[in-house]
Amino acid sequence: MAATFEMHHVQQPGRSVSIVHRPADTEEALRLLAENPSRRPLAGGTDLLLDLQRGGPGAAVELVDLTAIRGFDTFAEADGVLRMGGGVTHNQLISYPGAITKVTPLAQACLEIGSPQLRNRATIAGNLATASPANDTLSALIALDASVQISRWSGSAIETRAVSVENFFTGFRATVLSDGELITRIDVPMLQADQRGLWVKLGNRRAQAISVIHAAFVLTGDGNAVTRARMSFGSVAATVSLAHGAAEALVGSPLGEDSIAVAADAVAAQFDPLDDVRATAAYRKQLLGTLVKRSLTALRDDQHLDGWPTAPPTLSFASISAADAASVIEDDEEISVTVNETVVSGGSAAQLTLLDWLRDKATVDGTKEGCAEGECGACTVQLNGQAVMSCLVSAAQADGGTVVTVEGLATESGLHPIQQAFIDEFAVQCGFCIPGFLVAGASLLEEIDAPSDSDITLGLSGNLCRCTGYYPMVTAVKIASGQEVDR
Numbered sequence: 001m002a003a004t005f006e007m008h009h010v011q012q013p014g015r016s017v018s019i020v021h022r023p024a025d026t027e028e029a030l031r032l033l034a035e036n037p038s039r040r041p042l043a044g045g046t047d048l049l050l051d052l053q054r055g056g057p058g059a060a061v062e063l064v065d066l067t068a069i070r071g072f073d074t075f076a077e078a079d080g081v082l083r084m085g086g087g088v089t090h091n092q093l094i095s096y097p098g099a100i101t102k103v104t105p106l107a108q109a110c111l112e113i114g115s116p117q118l119r120n121r122a123t124i125a126g127n128l129a130t131a132s133p134a135n136d137t138l139s140a141l142i143a144l145d146a147s148v149q150i151s152r153w154s155g156s157a158i159e160t161r162a163v164s165v166e167n168f169f170t171g172f173r174a175t176v177l178s179d180g181e182l183i184t185r186i187d188v189p190m191l192q193a194d195q196r197g198l199w200v201k202l203g204n205r206r207a208q209a210i211s212v213i214h215a216a217f218v219l220t221g222d223g224n225a226v227t228r229a230r231m232s233f234g235s236v237a238a239t240v241s242l243a244h245g246a247a248e249a250l251v252g253s254p255l256g257e258d259s260i261a262v263a264a265d266a267v268a269a270q271f272d273p274l275d276d277v278r279a280t281a282a283y284r285k286q287l288l289g290t291l292v293k294r295s296l297t298a299l300r301d302d303q304h305l306d307g308w309p310t311a312p313p314t315l316s317f318a319s320i321s322a323a324d325a326a327s328v329i330e331d332d333e334e335i336s337v338t339v340n341e342t343v344v345s346g347g348s349a350a351q352l353t354l355l356d357w358l359r360d361k362a363t364v365d366g367t368k369e370g371c372a373e374g375e376c377g378a379c380t381v382q383l384n385g386q387a388v389m390s391c392l393v394s395a396a397q398a399d400g401g402t403v404v405t406v407e408g409l410a411t412e413s414g415l416h417p418i419q420q421a422f423i424d425e426f427a428v429q430c431g432f433c434i435p436g437f438l439v440a441g442a443s444l445l446e447e448i449d450a451p452s453d454s455d456i457t458l459g460l461s462g463n464l465c466r467c468t469g470y471y472p473m474v475t476a477v478k479i480a481s482g483q484e485v486d487r
Helices: 026-035 048-054 090-095 104-111 124-130 136-143 244-250 257-270 281-300 354-361 417-424 434-447 453-459 470-480
Strands: 017-021 040-042 061-065 075-078 081-085 147-153 158-164 169-171 182-189 195-202 213-221 226-234 328-330 335-339 342-346 380-383 386-389 402-404
Touching (some): 026 061, 026 147, 026 182, 090 104, 104 213, 124 136, 124 182, 136 195, 136 213, 136 226, 213 281, 226 257, 244 257, 257 281, 342 354, 354 380, 380 434, 417 434, 417 470, 434 453, 434 470
Parallel strands (some): 335 402
Antiparallel strands (some): 195 213, 213 226, 335 342, 380 386, 380 402
């Protein structure tokens, strides 16, 4: 009798993509979604592409790419509210002038999302729509009392409704969004003179970490007493939730040791934490009180902005618009991308990631697949002036765009300074991760002329070296920038 074998779920093929629609405006996007409710909106793609890969076999899907929508990633301030378009990325919020003081918890949360390469793609609206309780920005948005504008095409016009972020989630990874609806705007009340906020995270590593606990705090007070408090907590339950009892314990008295202790006890009493691979329920329970005490003490002692970089590196150094991009890309159609200054055309763009398209169609060998989920950085390339994880970018989104891979860093006159510095400093061991490090490092040098050690550490935080060769890499980046290095 012949043996039968069943593939492990990670070996099973996911759902393929048959068509990528690239609407030019919000109305067109909403029409496309209304015409076919099975179409999936695609923004950064850092969650969606993984969901399609891991979800097992099924019918091919159509995607509606939101990144080509004009003005979908803009900001405006009105009546004390920061209004962000549905396409605003985490790095755009980090770079927004005054964000760290205007919407402190949200800026701090955005800086902890994934890595610079992921933050160049992933959107705040996408973090909301995915609705995982571990998504870092959710606690910040709830504490800030933010709301979302949800839009749909009614058949003759765009209809909108507003929902507070606090009421946006209906359960684990579930929201109030219906088929055909999009988050088209996020409204975040900016902190006033009598307010201060803080966002904190407990993770198992310093970067690329899914939260064990994340929390946001916004306190209002007149100097003598707390008059209002909003504290929200994520990764402890099925949804991100406010701690009402703890907030009530703070109101009416100064922020002192006694009130802080009472609030910490109230938070620990409210939550019955979840138990998962990142931490046990008992560990989370024990840490909740400590996290609250430290956070409220930092707010009391005016330390809530400590640790914020002067100019957080984003690995985004230019804004190169895609030219002559198609509005509909079917899988049997070719796209054209300028790769290392040469125009390359090839098909299968709807179903392939940019990483696979570059290797299969552009015969680029240097860009590597290490993890295929945006964790290692080996596939880092520059897309339209931004460093991105090419394993989490749909190839269709690069149509008409410009890509630079590790092969494109050198010129006819010689190696890029960072390539030469990596050689000189022996910043290479097995070599597998090096193309990603080089592209990320070159992007950092395009953005910051003389990066500090902390700039380099943050800029390269999306790249992993299995051989642990980080120290010579940091030195190499400094030398490539022309700085002297202490030996």
